Amino acid sequence: MTINIALLGFGTVASGVPFLLKENGAKITAAANADIKIAKVLVKDEAEKNALLAEGKAYHFVTDIAEILNDASIDIVIELMGRIEPAKTFITKALQAKKHVVSANKDLLAVHGAELLAIARDNGVALYYEAAVAGGIPILRTLASAYQADKITKILAVANGTSNFMMTKMVDEGWTYDEALAEASRLGYAESDPTNDVDGIDAAYKMVILSQFAFGMTINFEDVRHEGIRHITPEDVTLAQKLGYVIKLVGEIVERESGIYAEVVPTFLPKNHQLATVNGVMNAVFVESIGIGEAMYYGPGAGQKPTATSVVADIIALAHGIVKGEKVAPFNNFARETVYAKKEDLLDKYYFAIETEDKTGQLLKLAELFEAENVSFGQVFQENLAENRASIAIISHQMDLNQFDSLVEKISALPGFTLRNTIKVI
Ligand SMILES: NC(=O)C1=CN([C@@H]2O[C@H](COP(=O)(O)OP(=O)(O)OC[C@H]3O[C@@H](n4cnc5c(N)ncnc54)[C@H](OP(=O)(O)O)[C@@H]3O)[C@@H](O)[C@H]2O)C=CC1
Ligand SMILES: N[C@@H](CC=O)C(=O)O
Ligand code: NA
Numbered sequence: 001m002t003i004n005i006a007l008l009g010f011g012t013v014a015s016g017v018p019f020l021l022k023e024n025g026a027k028i029t030a031a032a033n034a035d036i037k038i039a040k041v042l043v044k045d046e047a048e049k050n051a052l053l054a055e056g057k058a059y060h061f062v063t064d065i066a067e068i069l070n071d072a073s074i075d076i077v078i079e080l081m082g083r084i085e086p087a088k089t090f091i092t093k094a095l096q097a098k099k100h101v102v103s104a105n106k107d108l109l110a111v112h113g114a115e116l117l118a119i120a121r122d123n124g125v126a127l128y129y130e131a132a133v134a135g136g137i138p139i140l141r142t143l144a145s146a147y148q149a150d151k152i153t154k155i156l157a158v159a160n161g162t163s164n165f166m167m168t169k170m171v172d173e174g175w176t177y178d179e180a181l182a183e184a185s186r187l188g189y190a191e192s193d194p195t196n197d198v199d200g201i202d203a204a205y206k207m208v209i210l211s212q213f214a215f216g217m218t219i220n221f222e223d224v225r226h227e228g229i230r231h232i233t234p235e236d237v238t239l240a241q242k243l244g245y246v247i248k249l250v251g252e253i254v255e256r257e258s259g260i261y262a263e264v265v266p267t268f269l270p271k272n273h274q275l276a277t278v279n280g281v282m283n284a285v286f287v288e289s290i291g292i293g294e295a296m297y298y299g300p301g302a303g304q305k306p307t308a309t310s311v312v313a314d315i316i317a318l319a320h321g322i323v324k325g326e327k328v329a330p331f332n333n334f335a336r337e338t339v340y341a342k343k344e345d346l347l348d349k350y351y352f353a354i355e356t357e358d359k360t361g362q363l364l365k366l367a368e369l370f371e372a373e374n375v376s377f378g379q380v381f382q383e384n385l386a387e388n389r390a391s392i393a394i395i396s397h398q399m400d401l402n403q404f405d406s407l408v409e410k411i412s413a414l415p416g417f418t419l420r421n422t423i424k425v426i
Helices: 016-023 025-032 046-054 087-096 106-122 139-145 161-173 177-186 201-215 234-242 304-324 362-372 401-413
Strands: 002-008 035-042 074-079 100-103 152-158 245-256 259-270 282-289 294-300 347-357 377-384 389-396 417-425
Touching (some): 016 025, 016 035, 016 304, 025 035, 025 304, 035 304, 074 087, 087 100, 100 106, 100 304, 106 201, 139 201, 152 201, 161 177, 161 245, 201 245, 201 259, 234 245, 234 347, 234 417, 245 417, 347 362, 347 401, 362 377, 362 417, 401 417
Parallel strands (some): 002 074, 259 417
Antiparallel strands (some): 152 282, 245 259, 282 294, 347 389
């Protein structure tokens, strides 16, 4: 039997699909119990089609989605264009045409996933998206199947390859921000608009999807507190190193008694924490659960071949069901009512980087603010800067999110003090 697939878009990830089908064809055919054939490829316009044909890419390129939607021989549509529109419309129409869909589009799935999954269900087809979270790491399938008997209590994740690659190059090799971003784009890691990568938005989308698979709860994207890597300074990095930490952009999802909470923020990780060794384009998802305990899933978070491998794994899983003539199972069955945690249940330590005049009593003023919030200092460092200025770094003991927000507000409003940065400490 032959399963016909159509690719929507032929960029970095999509062009990795033919590579795997060719290089690993026999194994893929055996696994799918069918030959997988790329029947059509949607490109943007005639110019792109002609350029690809001139490069020797011998596919049936089309520029009108109707040629795919109306083609009854196509079983699976693979959306690899990115962004919300027209991807959302194309996926909707493909599902309504009773075609299964594979996508790597976390932006779309995080914001409109529930709607698309309902359309899939109503049309008796499935929507799979392993590549949408942590590129090449088979994490969604693992959470959906291997954790069925377990209860996950916390996830920590380095979930954006681009920003982790950039931080690694800047910290370890002294690259500039612009050099590191340009290389991440050249290597095919960054989104077409890399704002999402560097501002923590891409990782926040991934937290929304992870929360559905790990906790059965759909957190609204707007409820994922997120911050990127732009505000991390060389001083923060140096201080982290002196104190035995490394800084990474870390996503966290926790379930407390009151409910669930997710955020993506720059984080001080102790050097001996497993996530501290996740460098370059590597991602890792560190899972804490009542059964397995601690487990970490590590691998490339972006890049053509790793991501295409996850896409093809989804195609194989769908093909299996199609060949058997069975209804294909949904990607994830775990769903509960979403209940958000209370801020007072969210306890963390924080690093506060503050600048002020180097004179008697300044530290006392900060100590009074902390005391008023009932938060104690863990470690305090002061360095004298030029022009009689001082840089003060405080690592606090645990405080809840209300106390943290209140301290940020109060320090920012303290005359003569500048709150330069705050970073979560694990
Ligand atoms: N790159 C990676 O490592 C990873 C990517 N992903 C996701 O995979 C998806 C694809 O990413 P990637 O391959 O890197 O992106 P690319 O930008 O390399 O590829 C997308 C391609 O789709 C084309 N395209 C856009 N709109 C249309 C349209 N209407 N019709 C036909 N073609 C269109 C684009 O053309 P043009 O450039 O002219 O706009 C481009 O060639 C995204 O959702 C991304 O977030 C997920 C995990 C990892
Ligand atoms: N731009 C993303 C690609 C994978 O999701 C990243 O860098 O992680
Ligand atoms: Na994945």
